[in-house]
Amino acid sequence: QVQLVESGGGLVQSGGSLRVSCTASGRTSSLYATAWFRQAPGKEREFVAAITWTAGSTYYADSVKGRFTISRRNGANTMYLQMNTLNSEDTGAYFCAASKWAINSIGVRTVEQYDYWGQGTQVTVSS
Numbered sequence: 001q002v003q004l005v006e007s008g009g010g011l012v013q014s015g016g017s018l019r020v021s022c023t024a025s026g027r028t029s030s031l032y033a034t035a036w037f038r039q040a041p042g043k044e045r046e047f048v049a050a051i052t053w054t055a056g057s058t059y060y061a062d063s064v065k066g067r068f069t070i071s072r073r074n075g076a077n078t079m080y081l082q083m084n085t086l087n088s089e090d091t092g093a094y095f096c097a098a099s100k101w102a103i104n105s106i107g108v109r110t111v112e113q114y115d116y117w118g119q120g121t122q123v124t125v126s127s
Helices: none
Strands: 002-007 010-013 018-026 033-039 046-052 058-060 068-073 078-083 092-099 121-126
Touching (some): 002 092, 018 033, 018 092, 018 121, 033 068, 046 068, 046 078
Antiparallel strands (some): 002 018, 068 078, 092 121
């Protein structure tokens, strides 16, 4: 089993920056990839970014490419999402997810491919 805990959410003005973190514990050596998804009220959960743990390959949704950066600190089993130039469309609950199976560049963007989920951290961008 793997446990995921997110932190770092909050309220930020439009155009501002915020960094959220996800710390994994448990059988982290079995993980293939971790990702960030977000969900706004009344909307489906959507892919934001993902990173593979061995190769460090990264993937981004078109809506955040160039503004968000996903990274991880191996020794601490911690993943980060640096978010810059935030706008109101970025508001939502941000969830950390982890997969223990190898998934391709299409699969990393799919909710169903992930085995473990955190409780989420709220990000609110005020205009």
